[in-house]
Amino acid sequence: MRGGQGAARAPVIQFTNCRILRGRALLREDLWVRGGRILDPEKLFFEERRVADEHRDCGGCILAPGFIDVQINGGFGVDFSQATEDVGSGVALVARRILPHGVTSFCPTLVTSPPEVYRKVLPQIPVKSGGPHGAGVLGVHLEGPFISREKRGAHPEAHLRSFEANAFQDLLATYGGLDNVRIVTLAPELGRSHEVIRALTALGICVSLGHSVADLGTAEEAVQSGATFITHLFNAMLPFHHRDPGIVGLLTSDRLPLGRHIFYGMIADGIHTNPAALRIAHRAHPEGLVLVTDAVPALGLGNGRHTLGQQEVEVDGLTAYVAGTNTLSGSIAPMDTCVRHFLQATGCSVESALEAASLHPAQLLGLEKHKGTLDFGADADFVVLDDSLHVRATYISGELVWQAEEARQ
Numbered sequence: 336m337r338g339g340q341g342a343a344r345a346p347v348i349q350f351t352n353c354r355i356l357r358g359r360a361l362l363r364e365d366l367w368v369r370g371g372r373i374l375d376p377e378k379l380f381f382e383e384r385r386v387a388d389e390h391r392d393c394g395g396c397i398l399a400p401g402f403i404d405v406q407i408n409g410g411f412g413v414d415f416s417q418a419t420e421d422v423g424s425g426v427a428l429v430a431r432r433i434l435p436h437g438v439t440s441f442c443p444t445l446v447t448s449p450p451e452v453y454r455k456v457l458p459q460i461p462v463k464s465g466g467p468h469g470a471g472v473l474g475v476h477l478e479g480p481f482i483s484r485e486k487r488g489a490h491p492e493a494h495l496r497s498f499e500a501n502a503f504q505d506l507l508a509t510y511g512g513l514d515n516v517r518i519v520t521l522a523p524e525l526g527r528s529h530e531v532i533r534a535l536t537a538l539g540i541c542v543s544l545g546h547s548v549a550d551l552g553t554a555e556e557a558v559q560s561g562a563t564f565i566t567h568l569f570n571a572m573l574p575f576h577h578r579d580p581g582i583v584g585l586l587t588s589d590r591l592p593l594g595r596h597i598f599y600g601m602i603a604d605g606i607h608t609n610p611a612a613l614r615i616a617h618r619a620h621p622e623g624l625v626l627v628t629d630a631v632p633a634l635g636l637g638n639g640r641h642t643l644g645q646q647e648v649e650v651d652g653l654t655a656y657v658a659g660t661n662t663l664s665g666s667i668a669p670m671d672t673c674v675r676h677f678l679q680a681t682g683c684s685v686e687s688a689l690e691a692a693s694l695h696p697a698q699l700l701g702l703e704k705h706k707g708t709l710d711f712g713a714d715a716d717f718v719v720l721d722d723s724l725h726v727r728a729t730y731i732s733g734e735l736v737w738q739a740e741e742a743r744q
Contacts, residue, residue, distance in 0.1 A: 404696075558585060
């Protein structure tokens with residue numbers, strides 16, 4: 336019931352005693368919801384002459400847009416890069432288990448895999464709205480296999496690929512199709528990558544630069560061709576150098592298309608990026624920062640050996656490594672933990688930390704009118720947080736989908 340007379344007849348819920356994140360500020364206002372959307376109370380009063388059907392006291396908590404994770408490889412024992420018989424049930428399990436962490440939408444991410452894995456897995460991860468069953472699926476993020484061998488990180492070298500003479504057709508043959516794909520991470524220094532970037536962008540697919548040894552000039556050309564995102568800034572790319580800052584230099588480049596800026600993912604788990612590096616990136620380009628978990632299947636499982644696609648991963652405390660090496664292999668920190676660490680490490684405002692996990696990923700995907708915002712008319716996907724940014728409840732389309740035990744009493 337999201338439009339027309341059905342939505343108009345739906346009950347109006349008024350959330351009171353709260354601070355709403357709206358317009359980059361925490362406002363002491365009520366939040367009005369009807370038919371799964373954020374409602375303008377003035378129109379309700381003056382045009383419909385209606386009042387709320389139900390009031391919910393939020394106990395002084397913060398109401399922020401639901402978190403959006405655009406890079407998550409799995410979790411709770413589910414590996415999105417494994418061609419199991421029922422991929423959909425694994426995605427559904429993760430979608431349900433991330434609700435307590437405030438995530439209302441996500442992009443299941445596949446690491447570098449052989450073509451047969453993509454062809455089997457991708458059709459089983461359709462775009463899907465969120466609800467009591469779990470967070471919504473916005474489309475798949477394909478991280479690889481068109482990436483640098485030198486900066487492959489945890490991606491298996493045997494399955495890496497470069498573009499052949501007919502580059503875009505080669506990509507289609509590798510993935511088997513792009514119907515459910517939202518983001519593709521590639522290395523822009525690969526031959527013919529720019530024609531691939533243009534083709535993907537024309538289809539509305541976000542192109543991200545990552546696992547790359549590109550210099551700044553090559554990265555700028557990629558953005559001019561349509562790339563809009565950087566995959567986990569600082570990780571799996573050339574380190575910053577003052578004479579050629581590489582992909583990192585895109586944050587302050589003056590050679591980007593007019594009116595465009597770059598977005599960049601950051602894994603704020605306390606392991607992948609030093610707090611000083613987080614601060615440098617945030618202060619250089621705060622409006623482009625997108626918090627991602629880069630969570631691996633070991634998320635929520637503790638120490639031991641787990642999978643990530645074709646590799647074995649070993650978890651020791653807060654760190655995941657490719658088994659038998661010291662190569663980091665994704666994160667085991669959920670999104671709400673990343674938000675809190677980012678806030679503490681950078682000293683940014685609460686509003687900035689929350690927007691990095693909500694508004695910015697929505698803007699990256701062109702969804703900012705519906706997701707990542709509590710503006711009137713947007714989807715009523717939001718998270719209820721206490722002052723220390725611990726999640727108290729999660730709502731999708733105005734419906735309570737998860738609540739902390741103590742909040743139920």
